[in-house]
Amino acid sequence: MARILAIDYGKKRTGLAVTDPLQIIANGLTTVETPALEAFLTDYVSREEVERIIVGKSLQNDGSDSENMKRVTPFVNRLRKIFPSIPVELYDERFTSVLAHKAMLEGGLRKKARQNKALVDEISACIILQSYMQSCRIRQV
Numbered sequence: 001m002a003r004i005l006a007i008d009y010g011k012k013r014t015g016l017a018v019t020d021p022l023q024i025i026a027n028g029l030t031t032v033e034t035p036a037l038e039a040f041l042t043d044y045v046s047r048e049e050v051e052r053i054i055v056g057k058s059l060q061n062d063g064s065d066s067e068n069m070k071r072v073t074p075f076v077n078r079l080r081k082i083f084p085s086i087p088v089e090l091y092d093e094r095f096t097s098v099l100a101h102k103a104m105l106e107g108g109l110r111k112k113a114r115q116n117k118a119l120v121d122e123i124s125a126c127i128i129l130q131s132y133m134q135s136c137r138i139r140q141v
Helices: 034-047 069-082 096-106 117-140
Strands: 003-008 013-019 026-033 050-057 088-092
Touching: 003 034, 003 117, 013 034, 013 117, 026 034, 026 117, 034 069, 050 069, 050 117, 069 088, 088 117
Parallel strands: 003 050, 050 088
Antiparallel strands: 003 013, 013 026
16 A cells, blocks of 8 residues: 655645555654745655645635635645646645644643644644544545
C-alpha cells in the first residue's frame, strides 16, 4: 500500500502529515514554508509512494468558505496538475488548530513549545489525516 499525505495549507506555513505505508497510523511529517511547498511535495512524492493527498478545507463555523479558501482552491488545482495520477481531496479542517493546542496542552508541552506555530500546523495536519482515516473506516462499516 501507499501513504496518504495530509496538508494543512497556510498563507506562510503549511503543516504536513502522512500515514505509514499500511495506512494504520497518522504521523506528523514536517512544516514547510508555503512558497517552498510545491518543490517539497514533488521531492517527497518522488521518494515515497503516495496514494492520495488530503488538503484541509478551510471553513467558517457556519460551513461557508473561510478567507484561506481563496488560496487553498488554486493550490489544490495546481496539485491536480502536478500529480495527475494522485487523487486530491478536500476535507473539513474546522477546529483542527484548537484541537492541536489542546493535544499539546494535554501532552504536557510547555508554554514555549505550544507557541511554536510550525508545530501547531504539523499537528493540525495530523488531526486532519486522523479524521479523514476515521471517516473512511466508518464508511466501510
